[in-house]
Amino acid sequence: MRIFNGIADLEAAVGTHIGYSHWRTITQEQIDAFASATGDHQWIHVDPHQAAQGPFGSTIAHGYLTLSLVPMMVWEIYTIEGVQMGINYGADKLRFPAPVPVDSKVRAGVEVLSVGPSGGGHQVRSRVTVEREGGDKPVCVVDTVTVVVV
Template sequence: MTDQLTPQTEGRVFQGTGDLYDAIGTHVGYSSWHEVGQGRVNEFADATGDHQWIHVDVPRAADGPFGGTIAHGYLTLSMVPMLVWEVMRIDGLSMEVNYGAEKVRFPAPVPVGSRVRAGVELLSLIPAGDGHRLISRVTVEREGGDKPVCVVDTVSYLVA
């Protein structure tokens, strides 16, 4: 619901689905940069039970394939809502919920200590039931990286 969105200092504000229709096929913008620290990775490991050494064992990971610990791919994916809220907000809705995700990929790792941001492109807005399904392509990139770290087509269900 829009009253639960984090406050924005920047980003695009849409006034309902009418504004969204006009923006389909466009890149909306980028979030700010966010550091992915070892504390966040450890908390995610505790929350999910995924304590694989490449994520949480700093000494062992230093000698591993990435030269240090890396964030879980699903941790990066779980940051997508927060990052998108910095890019855009839709006013005039009674409800906005995650409906699903399509084509999730993790083309590159996120070394712990890296900073990431997301870019958002609006792909489609489809009437569905009492609302609309908004499909957005979210591309998360690592500062200084040459490939995205996560690309996902998110599906949101919007009700006016």
């Protein structure tokens, strides 16, 4: 866990990679729960028998399930002291370059792209890259936008 002492400390990290989250395993139970929550029951996600015969050889996590894990993984990477809160403002350039087969381990890495004043706070743009253990390509790359209120 990297701890930044205020916005100025975070600004000094612009252009640098600041760390990685812990590895976490994506289980079929998580995939099934996400399918239930979103109504996306496509067989590549929820039917292990049919998926075993499909293009990935097993079920795969929904791309948006992988994306939904980003905030939790980022919280493991860094925190900013002396702020009231961070508000998710959105995302730019979202891609899912590779699938996440069931029981894969994933982790996130963060690069700080920019920090600047923004109506009532500071806007922090970060590139979050989620990788799969043993994978040759990232499974999710997203430029996140957070407003940090001091």
